[in-house]
Amino acid sequence: MATALTIPSPALYDTWAECVAEFDGVGPDGSGSWKVDGFGPDRASFEALLEIADAEADVSRSLPEGHVHCDTFWITDPADTVIGFMALRHSLATDFLRTEGGHIGYSVRPSRRRQGHASRALGLVLDRARERQLDRVLVTCDESNTASARTIESQGGVFENHVGIKRRYWITL
Template identity: 55%
Template sequence: MTIALIRPTTDLYDSWAAAVAEFGGGHIDGSGLQAPVIPGRVTLDQLIADAARLADTSIAPPEDRVHNDLYWIVDDAEVIGFLSFRHDLNEWLREAGGHIGYAVRESRRRQGYASKALALALDRAREIGLDRVLVTCDDDNVASARTIEGAGGVLQDVSDQTERGHALLRRYWITL
């Protein structure tokens, strides 16, 4: 297993499309895509352009966004999942999204990919000088809660986000 976080690229289009398809067209945490998701060249080209703009700290992000590093979780040349690392928190991210969002395709879950990807994201947080990061997961997502706790996450609370279209969310802080 050789896990890496890489920026979206057309070089892995087929693997990206297969990973997106495995999620069944719904929202995919950390992917930068909005549901419904229908893989296509235009969608990937737009995703790459949007990701580059949001990662560029020399350009102010749109008013409702923050600087964000969008990554694909890759094992060799296979896209295993997605990870979004937000440099700052706006109101919505403080309440529900956190600094880091990730998803691993169903066929590759329970193999350590989420843990390794989260560890790499924490390294990125240290690189840009953060002292701690907020990571959230649905209250009923036991696997993600264990992943976050395994990375040193300390539960802040369980927040009711149902009015925003989310389930109960577990909010964790990880000190770097």
């Protein structure tokens, strides 16, 4: 089954809203939902996320304190169904990113988990990281998320340590 990284697009609103709704009110990691006050699977949140994604991808723009330039992707299948979210942060310029957040964040909708989408999408975003001339990337997951740990390890992640509830992995590119 093919997995793609797709630039967020207004044309994908309906499938985006279905994907977000599957997370049952918990903002999915990698989606950027924490950046939108009152986030929900609604048109206003969608439009705010599109604006944020555009701003963060534009390296010529100044960003608010605590934000870094970031390439935001939606993980899609061949039918252009949004099945998850992926973020590639260009740097670890905040304490949070250096310790817990990492360069890459991702999430797959519950109904599409355990189908290999996260591993394939992580592999694709590692290619983007190489294009950005990153030498290595930090990827983290919760200690309790063994599926995510296996995903990171499948893409060359080498465990470094724990910080709080986070497992920290480095992937050399």
